[in-house]
Amino acid sequence: MGQRVRPKTGKAGAALSLALLVLCGPVQASSEAKASPKGDAAFGEYLSGTCVTCHQISGKSTGGIPPIVAWPEDQFIAVMNSYRSKDRENQVMRTIAAALNDEEIAALAAYFGGLILQPDTKK
Numbered sequence: 001m002g003q004r005v006r007p008k009t010g011k012a013g014a015a016l017s018l019a020l021l022v023l024c025g026p027v028q029a030s031s032e033a034k035a036s037p038k039g040d041a042a043f044g045e046y047l048s049g050t051c052v053t054c055h056q057i058s059g060k061s062t063g064g065i066p067p068i069v070a071w072p073e074d075q076f077i078a079v080m081n082s083y084r085s086k087d088r089e090n091q092v093m094r095t096i097a098a099a100l101n102d103e104e105i106a107a108l109a110a111y112f113g114g115l116i117l118q119p120d121t122k123k
């Protein structure tokens with residue numbers, strides 16, 4: 001065994017690990033703040049496009065479609081899971097929920113849960 005050769009990281013390596021630190025820092029900090037894994041609201045916003053063709057973003061209920069904004073996240077997740085497991089009736093929502101995974105449901109819960117129910121939604 002000769003001399004140990006240390007892998008050369010160089011400046012690029014240092015810059016990369018610094019960038020990773022910066023990127024991961026806030027994410028870790030926010031997930032540590034809560035015990036339960038929190039959904040990514042930005043991802044939820046991205047996914048919400050399909051939902052808001054039926055559900056009003058203002059929280060107004062229209063034609064039998066209930067509002068889904070400003071719900072507690074765990075409640076939202078529980079309801080979505082009950083559609084997914086077919087415990088709750090409604091073919092439309094069963095189909096929609098079946099296409100979502102846990103991460104996506106958590107993200108939607110975070111996004112819709114963070115929206116404010118508009119008081120003046122009657123038209």
Ligand code: HEC
Nearest residue numbers: 050051053054064065066068079080089090092093096108
């Ligand atoms: C094609 C129209 C349509 C789309 C698209 C749709 N929903 Fe629904 N959703 C409904 C209807 C209708 C109900 C009421 C079903 C019932 O009576 O159980 C409902 C119910 C719900 C409920 C339960 C509300 C309550 O008060 O019990 C949640 C939560 C929900 N939807 C979330 C979503 C999410 C999240 C998406 C997008 C991923 C979505 N929905 C997309 C039509 C839709």
